[in-house]
Amino acid sequence: MSGGTARSPEAGSTFMDRLTGRVRLGGLLALAAPVLAIVFAGLITAVVLLVTGAPPVETLGVMVDYGVQPRPLTLALNLASGYYLSALAVAIGFRMNLFNIGVDGQYRLAALIAAAVGGAITLPAPLHVAAILLVAVLVGAGWASIAAVLKVRRGVSEVISTIMLNAIATALGSWLLNKDRFAVEVAGSNNIGTQPLGPSAQVPGIPLIPGTPLKVDGLIILAAVMGLLYYVVLNRTRFGFDLRATGRSEPAAVASGVNVKRMVLITMIMSGAVAGLAGMPNLLGESYSYSLNFPPGLGFTGIAIALLGRNNPVGIAFGALLWAFLDTSSNILQIHDISPEIVEIMKGAIVLSVIVAYELVHRYQIAAGQRRVSRELSGGPTVQAEGASA
Amino acid sequence: MLRNRFGRLAAAVVAGGMLMGAAACGGSEEPTTSAKPGAGASSAAPQEKGPKVGLAYDIGGRGDQSFNDAAAAGLDKAKTELSLADTKELEAGSGETEAAKEERLRLLAQGGYNPVIAIGFAYSASLKKVAAEFPEVKFAIVDDAAATGPNISNLLFAEHEGSYLVGAAAALKSKKEHIGFVGGVQVPLIQKFQAGFYAGAKKIKPDIQIDVKYLTQPPDFTGFNDPAKGKTAAQGMFDAGADVVYHAAGGSGGGVFEAAKAAKGLAIGVDSDQAKTAAADVQGVVMTSMIKKVDVAVFDFLKSFTSNSVKAGNTVYDLKAGGVDYSTTGGQIDDIKTQLDELKQKIISGEISVPDKTA
Numbered sequence: 001m002s003g004g005t006a007r008s009p010e011a012g013s014t015f016m017d018r019l020t021g022r023v024r025l026g027g028l029l030a031l032a033a034p035v036l037a038i039v040f041a042g043l044i045t046a047v048v049l050l051v052t053g054a055p056p057v058e059t060l061g062v063m064v065d066y067g068v069q070p071r072p073l074t075l076a077l078n079l080a081s082g083y084y085l086s087a088l089a090v091a092i093g094f095r096m097n098l099f100n101i102g103v104d105g106q107y108r109l110a111a112l113i114a115a116a117v118g119g120a121i122t123l124p125a126p127l128h129v130a131a132i133l134l135v136a137v138l139v140g141a142g143w144a145s146i147a148a149v150l151k152v153r154r155g156v157s158e159v160i161s162t163i164m165l166n167a168i169a170t171a172l173g174s175w176l177l178n179k180d181r182f183a184v185e186v187a188g189s190n191n192i193g194t195q196p197l198g199p200s201a202q203v204p205g206i207p208l209i210p211g212t213p214l215k216v217d218g219l220i221i222l223a224a225v226m227g228l229l230y231y232v233v234l235n236r237t238r239f240g241f242d243l244r245a246t247g248r249s250e251p252a253a254v255a256s257g258v259n260v261k262r263m264v265l266i267t268m269i270m271s272g273a274v275a276g277l278a279g280m281p282n283l284l285g286e287s288y289s290y291s292l293n294f295p296p297g298l299g300f301t302g303i304a305i306a307l308l309g310r311n312n313p314v315g316i317a318f319g320a321l322l323w324a325f326l327d328t329s330s331n332i333l334q335i336h337d338i339s340p341e342i343v344e345i346m347k348g349a350i351v352l353s354v355i356v357a358y359e360l361v362h363r364y365q366i367a368a369g370q371r372r373v374s375r376e377l378s379g380g381p382t383v384q385a386e387g388a389s390a
Numbered sequence: 391m392l393r394n395r396f397g398r399l400a401a402a403v404v405a406g407g408m409l410m411g412a413a414a415c416g417g418s419e420e421p422t423t424s425a426k427p428g429a430g431a432s433s434a435a436p437q438e439k440g441p442k443v444g445l446a447y448d449i450g451g452r453g454d455q456s457f458n459d460a461a462a463a464g465l466d467k468a469k470t471e472l473s474l475a476d477t478k479e480l481e482a483g484s485g486e487t488e489a490a491k492e493e494r495l496r497l498l499a500q501g502g503y504n505p506v507i508a509i510g511f512a513y514s515a516s517l518k519k520v521a522a523e524f525p526e527v528k529f530a531i532v533d534d535a536a537a538t539g540p541n542i543s544n545l546l547f548a549e550h551e552g553s554y555l556v557g558a559a560a561a562l563k564s565k566k567e568h569i570g571f572v573g574g575v576q577v578p579l580i581q582k583f584q585a586g587f588y589a590g591a592k593k594i595k596p597d598i599q600i601d602v603k604y605l606t607q608p609p610d611f612t613g614f615n616d617p618a619k620g621k622t623a624a625q626g627m628f629d630a631g632a633d634v635v636y637h638a639a640g641g642s643g644g645g646v647f648e649a650a651k652a653a654k655g656l657a658i659g660v661d662s663d664q665a666k667t668a669a670a671d672v673q674g675v676v677m678t679s680m681i682k683k684v685d686v687a688v689f690d691f692l693k694s695f696t697s698n699s700v701k702a703g704n705t706v707y708d709l710k711a712g713g714v715d716y717s718t719t720g721g722q723i724d725d726i727k728t729q730l731d732e733l734k735q736k737i738i739s740g741e742i743s744v745p746d747k748t749a
Contacts, residue, residue: 331497
């Protein structure tokens with residue numbers, strides 16, 4: 001019987017289940033998948049580098065040499081905290097089969113409004129930061145709740161509505177980022193942004209990495225805490241169980257008394273709330289203002305990283321760090337006359353490799369399981385240890 | 391066989407990279423070596439062969455057929471006419487943070503590149519910061535006056551003045567009393583073009599109808615590089631009855647020209663003389679262009695560097711200085727040239743003051 005229960009979730013799983021990491025690989029296979037992915041990605045990247053005329057080994061050497069120096073390392077950590085929060089927001093939805101493609105719009109709108117509110121008020125330091133974070137969470141959650149309500153009430157696919165809400169967030173953001181509304185002009189500048197945050201809202205950096213005056217954004221702690229929270233809520237609470245159950249099988253969840261509509265609403269709002277935080281490490285740690293230079297696209301990066309990390313908080317952390325490392329190496333590649341676009345190709349290759357490698361290993365596991373069962377059935381009494389007979 | 395070995399090698403290197411990431415995660419216990427790329431050594435090296443020039447582009451970089459390319463043209467001219475030891479051109483990635491911009495400038499300054507030129511206002515804050523860290527390096531920034539310092543030269547343009555003239559030209563050439571403006575991205579810089587164009591057209595014909603359309607809103611900057619969007623927007627204006635359309639949309643302008651050709655209308659180019667630089671089959675519809683001489687500004691700055699006469703602070707390239715102008719290639723506006731030159735003189739003398747902000 002034990003052989004049967006171990007096999008059933010695997011054999012009955014869909015591609016989506018395997019893609020989002022709901023089905024676990026056992027034993028050595030869990031190690032084989034990432035190794036295979038690395039081999040694939042390395043191969044693709046090396047071929048592209050060769051074709052473009054850059055030596056693959058030297059190119060990667062340049063990236064690694066630069067990437068381990070204190071300053072680029074700090075830059076990568078700072079980038080990674082935003083990526084991590086964004087990917088967590090995506091992952092929350094993924095675990096319930098909800099595709100929140102709208103993280104991008106949610107974090108941009110949240111950052112803009114939080115920056116405007118933060119610039120307009122003055123409070124003692126911890127309260128000021130808390131107020132800004134609260135506004136960001138509320139705006140992110142509020143914007144996501146539109147898609148949630150549409151889905152629950154009208155059955156609108158959240159994929160469609162969140163993509164459309166991204167476009168609306170862009171338009172709304174640009175309307176708000178105007179000197180008649182949230183923005184202030186800087187004399188002589190063609191940039192435009194919100195009133196810079198006062199010192200009480202600036203989160204001090206952490207001198208985590210010696211050898212550089214650059215500091216790691218203080219809100220990297222927030223990212224870590226959110227990661228821990230994500231793990232605990234999803235794996236150690238009733239709510240997390242319901243969420244995962246709904247993701248696995250909606251009819252089964254309904255049968256066991258889960259209110260699916262309520263779950264959709266809450267999950268989407270939670271995803272939006274975390275999305276609202278994604279812009280905060282940058283806003284409160286570096287830029288102190290939402291301007292034309294505020295980094296866009298974090299939401300889409302988050303989708304790739306969530307896939308890469310297979311919705312696992314530790315996996316996502318690795319994904320975020322890898323992405324940030326690749327991003328920071330763009331400058332040094334150009335110094336060595338290597339096209340920075342190679343970084344984008346690497347990212348694409350990595351995501352594809354991870355998906356393909358895991359799928360291959362899963363299929364191998366399924367096939368191996370089936371072979372074992374058929375062997376047990378035909379061999380009967382010879383396989384004593386397995387106890388295959390029911 | 392070869393492929394196999396090669397794959398293993400590549401995999402090993404990538405694995406190394408990932409391990410490095412893991413090491414970063416666990417906190418760095420090993421003493422970090424300070425192997426900064428060519429820190430003091432190369433900048434202190436004798437510069438017998440002239441300066442090493444570093445150029446930092448905005449998104450798009452060399453090859454955008456617009457703003458960045460104009461800067462590249464200035465650099466290319468300097469390469470042939472001034473004896474530059476070396477040049478290095480870096481471009482911005484999409485969605486990067488302020489820190490990445492700083493790092494780009496820092497890498498250049500640290501690598502011994504002096505002077506360093508930043509193309510575009512996006513570098514304002516990062517340039518100010520990095521310039522303070524490298525007081526011995528000269529910096530220049532195009533389109534920004536907010537970054538100030540003893541070693542920063544600000545290269546500014548009076549886009550509104552040039553746009554005023556092409557606005558007047560559009561009004562003079564329009565038979566339907568209806569013209570259009572296509573802006574790339576709705577940012578203050580492009581609104582300067584719009585303000586000048588509007589004022590110039592209204593000066594000639596106070597009742598003229600002016601359609602305005604921006605292709606994208608920030609943070610979506612694709613409006614500068616999306617000919618399809620430019621074509622749709624211009625098509626809409628021509629369909630609504632406009633017969634001359636001015637674009638300040640960088641690479642999207644090609645689409646505006648196509649729409650003008652299809653509608654048998656006229657178009658006005660921007661930044662460079664687009665009757666020469668646009669695709670050959672649409673050059674005929676470009677009646678004039680508002681020229682913004684970023685190439686001249688970049689070259690002038692480099693020249694002043696080689697002759698040791700760099701001026702910190704603002705250098706304004708306006709109509710008076712010949713930094714902006716309208717082009718006459720193709721002879722389509724020869725009949726109104728006297729009127730335009732009259733306006734030009736009035737702006738230069740200060741009799742006409744062109745607004746640089748939209749009402």
